[in-house]
Amino acid sequence: MPLPFAVHVLGLAVFAQGTSEFMLSGLVSSIAADLGVSLAAAGLLTSAFAVGMVVGAPFMALFSRTWPRRRALLLFLAVFVAVHIAGALTPSYGVLLAARFVGALANAGFWAVALSAAVSMVPDRLRGRATAVVVGGVTIACVVGVPAGAVLGERWGWRAAFWAVAVVSLPAFLAIARCVPSGRGSEAVPVRDELRLLTGPRLRPTLLTMALVQGATFCAFSYLEPLLTRATGLTAAYVPVALALFGAGAFLGVTVAGRYADRRPTAFIAYGMAALALGWSTLALTAGRPVAVLVLIPLLGLLAFGTGTALITRVLGLAPEASALAGAFGTSAFNLGAAVGPWAGGLALEAGFGYRAPVWVSAALMVxxxxxxxxxWRRRTQVRAGTAAGC
Incomplete structure (x- = not known):
């Protein structure tokens, strides 16, 4: 059964926003040089975006809970475009940092509504595929948008990448206005009951796991450009290639998760996490070998985004009665990791542990x-054993 076209439109909009979220991984050196800040400070622009996503997702979901979904999506996307224009024009690091934060608030609101809208338009058996299409917009951003941003930054400066994001968002805005149904968010479940469900013992461990997995992904990814050019010894021309490889792997991982993660979600997630722990460790050990690095990068993209998509689908499946806030909490957990990861990687760099240090931090987060x-798993086993003994 094909998915509604409107689901794919949401993926298009997420592509534009995902390009902005991830494109700084190829621009940190040029931003640092242009604005006169350190590499770690430039990396914090990614963290600022992630913090805005963490803080904004639940509040924006509550703010727009009873709005028509189309109106909410259009408002959030309009704010997103406006702050990117401001970021492209400003000469100030502080203003750029603030623009990243505000843009993230708008992106967080969009994500929460988009995930809820996507799953509301399909039957339960297609929830995984619908979620994968929305998340797939991010992976296409990695394949196309992020490398293109790196090329633009190399040729015309990092500001050109910000202008490009604003321009690419305009077709998404028009498509949402024409194609996304104008239904309202669910008001059947009181907010208090939704929050009780989402903060209960079933979801908390899943959200924490999601934060750690994404922290590992963003920690290494945010400093991929200096790793390639200063530890691996590749020229700057290879950075867009490596980013495209990561994005291609990520797209394949999201596709696989959308097709198969619903069948055995626990095993799918567990095996993916174990493979990521091994993969990040291997990348840190082989970072001086260009061939090994270029082989590992797409594999790690596949594992990271396949596992992440399966975790998001798991969250939405555990809280079907509160899909909007479930999407918001999942977005917050996703981006909490995205905030902590680059920050931890920056600390490792500032401490003088070398350009491989962020990758080792990623491996530690996966552990x-x-x-x-x-x-x-151990607590659940003990509870089951206690229940059986009581019977």
Missing amino acids: LALLTVAAR
Whole structure:
């Protein structure tokens, strides 16, 4: 059964916004040089965006909860475009940092409404595919938008990439206005009951795991450009190629997750996390070998986004009665990791541990994620054993 065209339109809009979220991984050096700040400070522009997503997702979801979905999506996208124009024009690091934060608030609201809208337009058995299409917009951004942003930044400066994001968002705006149904968010479940469900013992471990997995992904990805040019020894011309490889792997991972993660979600997520822990460690060990790095990058993109998509689908499936806030909490967890990861990687760089250090931090975060899952599994086993003994 084909998905409604409107679901694909939402993926188009997420592509434009995902390009902005991830494109700084190829621009950190030029931004740092132009604005006179350190690499770690430039990396914080990614963290600022992620913090805005973390803070904004639940509040924007509550703010727009009873709005017509089309109106909410259009408003959030309009604000997103406006702040990118401001970011392209400003000579100030502080203003750019603020623009990234405000843009993230708008993006967070868009994500929360878009995930809710996508799953509301399809039957339960297609929830995974609909979620994968929306998240797939991010992976297409990695394949096309992020490398294109890196090329624009190399040829015409990093500001050209900001202008490009604003321009690419305009077709998405028009498509949403024409194609997305103007239904309202659900008012059947009181907000208090939704929050109680989302903060309960079933979802908390999944959200924490999601944050750790995304923290590992963003930690290494945010500093991929200096890793390639200063540890691997590749020229700057290889950076867009590497980003495209990562994005191609990510797109394949989202596709696989959309097709198969619903069948055995627990096993799919567990195996993906174990493979990521091994993969990030291997990348750190082989970072001085160009061939090994270029082989590992798409594989890690596949594992990171396949596992991340499966976790988002899991969150939405565990809270079907509160899909808007579930999408918001999932977005917050996703971007909490995206905020903490680059920050932790920046600390490792500033401490003088070298350009491989962020990748080692990613491996450590994956180990923590695996320990979290193991602790949850152990508690569930003990509860089941206690219940059986009581019977």
